[in-house]
Amino acid sequence: MENTEQDFAAAVRANQATLRGALKSSYDFIVCGSGSAGSVVAARLAENPEVRVLLLEAGGSDEVASVIEPAQWPLNLGTERDWGFMARPNPHLNGRSIPMNMGKVLGGGSSINVMLWARGHRADWDYFAAESGDDAWNYASVLKIYQRIEDWHGPADPARRGKGGPVYVAPAQSPKQTATLMLEAARSLGVPTFDSPNGAMMEAHGGAAINDLRIRDGKRLSVFRSYTYPRMAQPNLTVLTKALVSKLTFDNRQVTGVEVLIDGETRTFHAAREVVLSLGAVNTPKLLMQSGIGPEHELQRHGITVRQHLPGVGQNHQDHVSFGCIWEYREPQEVGAGGSEATLYWKSDAALDAPDMLHCQVEFPVPSAETAARGIPEHGWTMFAGLAHPKSRGEVLLSGAQADDPVVIHANTLSDPDDLRAARNSVEMCRDLGNASAFSSLVKRESLPGQLGPQDMDAYLRDAAVTYWHQACTAKMGRDAMSVVDSQLRVYGIDKLRIADASIMPRITTGNTMAPCVVIGERAAEMIKASHGI
Template sequence: MTTGYQSNSNENGAHEDIALYSGAIDRAAYVRQKIESGLTLAEANAEADNVISSAINQRYNRNAVRSSYDYIVVGSGSAGSVIARRLIDSGKGTVLLLEAGGSDQVTPVMRPELWYTNPGSTLEWGHVAMPQTHVNGRAVPLTMGKVIGGGSSINVMAWVRGHKTDFDNWAAAADDPKWGYKHVLEIYKRIENWQGKPDPEYRGVGGPVWVETAKDPIPLAHAMVQACDQVGIPAYEDHNGVMNERDAGAAICNVLIRDGRRHSIPSAYLHPVLHDPKLTVLTGAEVHRVTMEGKQVTGVQFFWNGQLHMVSSTCETILSAGALNTPRILMCSGIGDPSKLNPHGILVRHALPGVGENFQDHPILAGINWEYKEGSATPPRNNLAEAMFAYKTDPSLDQPDILPWLFEVPYASEVNSQIYPLPAAGWGIHPGLMHAKSRGRIHLSSNDPRDRLRIESNFLEDPEDIQTFVRAFDICRQVANAPAMDDFRGREITPNLKGDELVNFIRNGVITYRHQTCTCKMGTDEMSVVDNNLKVYGLEGLRIADGSIMPEVTGSNTMAPCVIIGERMSEILISQ
């Protein structure tokens, strides 16, 4: 990804709780800062007690790792953090949460405007798809978080629930209405702490997830929503309300930003229970395999502090490592398609052909940019992407098939940025395919869990995806050329391309929204990996709860749907 944006923010403003937790400030300084922020002395002391007890508890637990826990959760992302919290709250037993990455209390995570620096950094795995013919031989990076919070700690902070049809399709695939829109909507209402206009039918308050509409968006963002309305895409006050049941709509986006800081899923779920002695969180713990006795999964093998460790689970092991690493762990454990495992000398412990298949993502066309009209440029705010719209490029579809976002900085792929150089001040409208027809797959490159995966993304392999992008290119230009954008629209960086020139622009411009999913899908057919209760078919003691279980990727950003997966997994485990 190439942008024309450089942050001018300074390095001040580290979170007081984290500074105390890590020892960067002492208790007296912490209490003084809290009082200055408006708390009473008693309230400030109570918060200090909680932070200190959390730090002591986790330091103790890390130094006294047990040989067995009731539950092992692999991955602390948008599903894993939820599961750990719900299990602790339920009193079901002890929980070991293993995270391969490090702390989320670092500046690029906490400061919303720096999210664009996270891809390619030490905060992510560095996965890259194999070079693919249909994107002109390019190897597209597939960013996935390697830090407490996973993708929720490095992403663009957009809280987009998904369309009604998405969840009803999941319910049909799983043959279970609890995965349908009606039940999922109630979960969303229960977990949200919505800061916008009250809407009891669609929004909830009092839950752990602080959701707000992007505060004080730049004038360009409001103009784009108005422009959408002018070309027949209705404007909505809230895209997570009734718009999720409609064919099209535009809105200022919902974000997980609180008091100017990223409100990641661990911020909502995990941090408040770090003081609980039943919870142990290990960072830098890279899980290599699950351990098995026959068809019973007994625990995990992981690399931590320079050594291999084995820990057992008395109840369940839950893989929440994401759509790339969860199938890796399964295959390295001998669980998967024998034709994929045998070439690497991996003993097949359980044949399951769907592991690593059905890879889906949201490819985005990066590079539809305009220069700001002279005198109209405004520094970007919030997450640098404050407005979006959903649209059906084909009227016969049952839901929108593209989700373009306004980027408040010029933005393009590594190729298109060379062909069409980015301006110093500009903006773009970049469409993502929400339901691409192309499918990919995940392979091991060896029997060593540390080796790079071979990922066949197969972006644009299906010709229909090219045609959808062609239609998306046209609608994005219609929005940008609507009267509401007149005050901001300067030179078009990518003129109105046609025919083969446009197709080549698309092949050079496709990157990804980083919504890798569907590689261990939930369902009832022979390629399904988990059932409706997220139990791995044919095995005991092993479940999967992350984006890999989606039968089809949602027509939305995937953080919020992954939280739903974590909540559903929690409902299932706690009801046992």
């Protein structure tokens, strides 16, 4: 088995070295970005040996320990494998600028994330279908995709789970006591528990469960490794790393290809059929705007010729925000796979269409830079009280017209007063969970936030707010004036250009965004294949 893997790895290296050494000027499809959606699109298109695919990734290799070893994911933050975005100072967060980390490596976010597989709620997908006017995006349709692509290694659920697909998913193996006690605490508060946070739990009010993870034999499984890597010995799939897409090229309103910075030089590649943008919810709108597609006032501000006025590009920015609640252990505890083994989704109001609370348990203390000053235990655990559907909306803007000009992110976290109220409710529920009798044998005391008055609690929330790293919705799918793509993910007013990443979400999904991005990639590939008869 090991020799077979080594032989294949050698074949991949040799093939990709040959392809890189003899780059073509034209490919059938150019996919920009190798993250959770782009990896899927490139791999699915390359299934046809007659189709020539170029996959471009600004980052480098994923063959590093901090990507492969699940527990080492925090070591990637702030390194060359992280775009290192920062939101602008926010008056609603006491003037703080919060980090907005994003993967810059083969596999994108799926190579540096916490490996959670979270499908999204039934209501999310039905909302996608309603906004796009296309039932192929509804929950019933998407459930079939999940069943087709999953290789589920957990309790049998044939109505919802699949076997034998490219996406290995399993519940956290031998979860630590912190995770199992969280489920016990949830039950004591009247929250039901499930075998999985996907399936039935995401079809009603929510619940609590041990996490589904993308870990096999103690190693991370990125989407790139599951989809793209197995095809990299093929002569029709070229994967270029350290390749920064800087501009789209055009013939009038038709995209003809891309300009790419490689080793400090600009190369132009022609796309005979289509270009697919899978650069994520920050870099996709950046590239669109710098190529002349976006709000005309923003483009004109930077001297960019307007090719297509689309006011929604860079707007509708959404992200899951969370607030760390921390407890001190009586005795040091082991950290499980990736450190996050249990989760809870719940509705603060039964009338809501989907859970508004998104709680992630982490088996070590994780304060923000500001709350750390309040005192953090040496040994403890964190419950992140998150907002699954915040109402605050941000925007992504340009600082200049060049590829090396940094992007401007106004996340506007907690700018909607309803989000502050929701944060109070979410933190109170977290505190009820962590202080439940189920934890009495494990926990010595609550470290943060503790019992605070209303004003002090609001100040804590503004200091504690951090991102779940789920930026989305900045090139949304829909039919209104602020929509950027149609139900087929085609950019309005532009030919031969589609977007397949989290930016097309009309609203952010309930939970971590990797799994929905895989579905977006699968849908994009299906539609492209149908359009071109391949």
